[in-house]
Amino acid sequence: MQPPSAPSYSSGLVWFRRDLRTEDQAALYHALTQCQQVHCAFVFDTDILDALPRTDRRVEFIRETLVELDAALRTLSGHDHGGLIVVHHAAAADAVPDLAAALDVEAVYTNHDDEPQAIARDASVRTRLAAQGRALHTFKDHTVFERSEVMTQAGHPYSVFTPYKNAWLKKVDAFYLSSYPVERHAARLAPRPAGHRRPVPTLAALGFEPAGLAQLKIPTGSQGAHQLLADFIERIDKYEDTRNFPAVKGPSYLSVHLRFGTISPRLLARTAHERASQGSPGAATWLSELIWRDFYFQILYHHPHVVTDSFKPAYDAIAWETGPEADALFAAWCEGRTGYPLVDAAMAQINQTGYMHNRLRMVVASFLVKDLGLDWRRGEAYFALQLNDFDLSANNGGWQWASSSGCDAQPYFRIFNPVSQSEKFDPEGKFIRRYLPQLAGLPNAALHAPWKAKPLELQSAGVQLGGNYPLPIVDHDTARQQTLERYAVVKASA
């Protein structure tokens, strides 16, 4: 017997978005338990894709993943034509209600997406479905806790991470971390209706060019995610000791899979939580990173103004550098031509692979804002285009943290020294040499600040400053002073 609150339909449609898996998928589970027949759809949303350059690793990642998801749904359903309906290249706000009508489903099921644009899109879809007499049911799926699930005693959303984390850990239990048993109900997956049996469209059909995911060895789909997880489980106990060194294989590399939902956040949190409770400090630290993720989702939900403005309004009084010189500095940062090897190597990493080590994200962000005096939003926008794992909430949170304008951000007078960060976190220069081969011949002592190297060292390493490697585009100590002055308006208005 169904509880009275759970609806019961003859047919429903699951709209996949950033939850591209069958395992432990909230919307899919609820659809399967509430509908006799369940259809599945994904929309390559032109409202998002049209703004992107024609080569985008993420579009390729999604496409590869959909091919796997389609096969997984077919296997689960047990019939040849079970599985995914791809509505390609349309505005999702139109395509979903249209498809719901074409299939004549009573309800559409999807998972919460709390980015402001997604909220607006989903509200419009809900209205259009309602006009046809159809329901839209949405569920938490991307985080362990969302929206207003973790609140202060006073009933406010947290804006400081540590108390948020403590409350999160206090609230979490085995049930919140348990998986939705999707497989048990897979028999209700509908056969794909005739007229909807097209294969997943090719990249070319979507108007994109190959981005070389295979060469980058970025594993896609649920299978790729599980492969990475298995590898990380072997290393998780060492995570705390290794995670800050970009030359070391310390991170999980699962961020892109969390982005597209090719692995369940609950599964990851459960794995980390179990291991942490058995006394693994690495697992506890990694769990903390997952909690940061929930924290920033929750911040974006409660404070959507962070998309365009500083979390702390006082920081909007800061005057950033503008004009042609600032534009030239920005271009040098983007292209990894700052003359600071760790910054340039990090930018080479993001440009070549779509990934950047987390420590380096902080270093290059601090450099853009506090050495070049450029608006954090310019860096945020560049990351948004380049990062395979780009997520508005975490990216915005990270940039506002670095610029000190965010919730629980570092204080404005804390300015990373790009050379000391380099000496500390890439002491042997392994990471720098990997991405800046033109500097590989320099001794370790000269690698972090080549402009201080002896002429003979440079010569024997084949380095010509201002030639095959740039001179520093700014002097850190001078820039530091200017930044303190630039940020003085914050103190004044506080």
Added chain:
DNA sequence: TTGATGTTCAA
């Protein structure tokens, strides 16, 4: 009858 123990279910 009732308390002890097992099962289900929630999101």
Added chain:
DNA sequence: TGAACATCA
């Protein structure tokens, strides 16, 4: 996990 419900001697 833990509340609610079911079963049983």
